[in-house]
Amino acid sequence: MSSAEGLPLQRVPKHVAIIMDGNGRWAKAQGLSRLEGHKQGAKRLRDVIQWAKDAGVKQVSLYAFSTENWKRPKLEIAGLMTLLATLLPLEVPKMQEKGARLLILGDISKFPWLARRALDKAVQATKNNTEIDVILCLNYGGQQEIVDGVKSFYASFDDEQTRAKAFSELTPETLYKFLGRDDILPVDLLIRTGGEKRISNFHLWDAAYAELYFTDTNWPAYSEQDLIAALQDFAHRERRFGKTSEQVQAGDRDE
Numbered sequence: 001m002s003s004a005e006g007l008p009l010q011r012v013p014k015h016v017a018i019i020m021d022g023n024g025r026w027a028k029a030q031g032l033s034r035l036e037g038h039k040q041g042a043k044r045l046r047d048v049i050q051w052a053k054d055a056g057v058k059q060v061s062l063y064a065f066s067t068e069n070w071k072r073p074k075l076e077i078a079g080l081m082t083l084l085a086t087l088l089p090l091e092v093p094k095m096q097e098k099g100a101r102l103l104i105l106g107d108i109s110k111f112p113w114l115a116r117r118a119l120d121k122a123v124q125a126t127k128n129n130t131e132i133d134v135i136l137c138l139n140y141g142g143q144q145e146i147v148d149g150v151k152s153f154y155a156s157f158d159d160e161q162t163r164a165k166a167f168s169e170l171t172p173e174t175l176y177k178f179l180g181r182d183d184i185l186p187v188d189l190l191i192r193t194g195g196e197k198r199i200s201n202f203h204l205w206d207a208a209y210a211e212l213y214f215t216d217t218n219w220p221a222y223s224e225q226d227l228i229a230a231l232q233d234f235a236h237r238e239r240r241f242g243k244t245s246e247q248v249q250a251g252d253r254d255e
């Protein structure tokens with residue numbers, strides 16, 4: 001098996017986020033329905049959890065349904081929800097074997113009951129696992145997440161005066177605490193499959209300093225080689241966070 005061997009450990013991203021795009025185009029190229037593309041795409045999830053774990057990644061977040069995906073044809077949305085409800089329970093034993101904990105990012109309250117039940121059960125069943133976190137992003141949108149954070153910040157004060165003072169002193173660090181991302185590490189590497197070069201509302205806050213990686217491979221065809229290539233690329237990036245290269249190198253030596 002090819003692996004992440006040769007990757008310096010300190011260069012392995014802790015949190016890898018993936019925009020799993022290209023299911024529809026992959027299916028069309030094979031003469032299959034879009035839904036068949038989603039089905040094949042869902043199968044890649046199991047693999048990617050294993051590959052990420054083997055490489056030493058601690059969290060992998062997977063963009064499965066965006067706040068904008070409600071604009072798709074009703075039939076496609078229904079098909080995606082059915083896939084979630086039927087395939088997720090089959091994944092739970094596999095996640096247990098791998099020691100994977102499932103977390104959900106996004107508001108699933110509008111999802112059909114069967115899908116919600118499958119998600120709740122999977123979250124409960126895997127809550128004590130510690131090898132890797134799998135963060136499924138469902139009805140997730142980075143803009144909505146920030147709006148919700150602002151609302152929670154507003155609602156956290158009882159009186160107008162304290163609120164006004166806190167608001168005038170508001171910093172990104174303070175607002176971040178209201179985004180509900182306590183269990184989630186900052187995204188180090190953001191991968192998009194399927195050839196498009198955009199963020200499509202994923203992890204907007206963390207996109208500020210995540211390393212971006214785009215590949216033409218459509219999600220159903222994604223392989224371990226593809227992930228390793230992204231991890232290797234990441235290992236050679238210099239993350240400066242606004243500093244100069246010299247400062248970063250001096251800091252690296254001091255560590």
Ligand code: IPE
Nearest residue numbers: 020021022023024025026064
């Ligand atoms: C990504 O694949 C899966 C979801 C958004 C649910 P797409 O369905 O967007 O595939 P393309 O982009 O049309 O090929």
Ligand code: IPE
Nearest residue numbers: 019020021063064065066200
């Ligand atoms: C992003 O893909 C959302 C997911 C992969 C779930 P889309 O296919 O919805 O993104 P756009 O519409 O091409 O930007």
Ligand code: MG
Nearest residue numbers: 021022023194
């Ligand atoms: Mg797409």
